[in-house]
């Protein structure tokens with residue numbers, strides 16, 4: 001296909017040369033896609049302010065030149081999540097989400113996988129735009145996004161032997177990404193003590209539809225524990241520092 005007409009979210013935007021801009025887009029056809037927007041900085045008319053973060057776009061992309069970057073020919077606005085720009089907490093959470101996607105979304109993903117990830121990204125922006133931007137939302141969004149990016153923690157059975165935990169508190173093995181039973185936990189390091197209730201809440205956080213999530217019992221000590229677990233899990237498995245993280249930590 002030479003000309004691709006699709007939808008897109010801007011994940012990253014970098015000035016290039018005198019007048020161009022290089023963009024990382026998330027598209028429902030293939031995941032992350034790098035394009036060049038010629039003249040984007042020189043001509044106000046050409047893309048007329050559409051290439052901003054938190055804009056949901058309809059785009060036309062020329063992919064003819066297979067050895068160089070695809071070229072963004074047109075972009076029109078479908079919807080803007082403007083409250084992410086006006087509210088500092090929403091802005092911080094939105095930037096964090098885009099950075100996670102930019103670092104982890106696959107290029108050249110299969111259509112079904114790419115479509116699912118795109119819908120998850122849109123649903124996440126919608127939640128940030130309409131919900132209270134707080135630690136609870138951050139935890140739920142981060143969990144759901146890690147799952148969408150292929151990093152789903154095990155939340156039910158021992159990751160070593162598959163047995164269901166029998167005590168109200170269990171050890172969670174960060175590197176193996178799930179709980180370990182008492183027998184398997186002996187001599188292991190990198191364990192965090194968590195309540196089964198916290199694992200159940202996170203499991204529901206993955207399973208529930210977005211409109212059901214406000215009914216989820218995730219607050220107080222359970223939320224503190226869930227937050228700590230997701231943070232350790234993400235740091236270990238993503239393995240890189242996110243630039244937007246200190247900003248988000250100070251905002252929420």
Ligand SMILES: [Zn+2]
Nearest residue numbers: 158161181184
């Ligand atoms: Zn075990």
